[in-house]
Amino acid sequence: MPDDEQQIRTLIEQWAAAVHGGDLDAVVADHADEIVMFDVPPPYEGIRGLAEYRATWPPFFEWQAQGASFEIDSLDITAGADVAYAYALLSCGTPDELTARPALRLRLTFGLRKEGGRWTVAHEHHSFPQS
Template sequence: MEDIRKLIETWARAVHDGDLEQVTAHHTDDVTMFDVPPPYEGVRGLDAYRATWPGFFEWQRSGAVFELESLDVVEGADVAFAHALARCADADDDGPARLRLTFGLKKIDGAWQIAHEHHSFPMEHTDAS
């Protein structure tokens, strides 16, 4: 479990630092990601996954915060999943802004790789009346 934990913590630091090579490292070529912004059908493949990051990194350079607050891992022999909460907000935003993250991993040639990511924010409940 420690190798998966380290992989995801390294990924999160790379997201915060805007390091595209490290963000995309340890992902399968056919990775699927469902993200907060469109496209709503998600992105499929490493090239499409890679293409989603430049806009986020630009926002991140404005002083935004991205840091893991919790991480839980369940590991099997050749598949694993993890879920995490991350603080993801403008630097001056002291609200909760907790991003929910889920990872699906596969062991390929003895090494863990991320095959699926899901990022989401909870919807604020609004009273329709």
């Protein structure tokens, strides 16, 4: 599945670039209408649906405008014929936060499915380790 893995890698790298750039339309572009996401900030029971997913990003973009980093450090992908998962570690924080905790990484997991020959994100999970 090397082609599928490359397609997924490109999708996730473009997503991360869109997040870093504050491009909301590009952030949501490859997500399923019924996306489920568990994120760092509340609601802790997660969000469901593309409208709720879209609504989570503007506050993050405001925080990120303080000069925060959002860069993929590592990305691993396992792809089957029509389902896949990927996990990554990202440098995510303001310069002060990353100076105080240089090893801190955001943990990211994606669950994807292939529909009509196109990969879409059906599940997304963001977390930080407890310190």
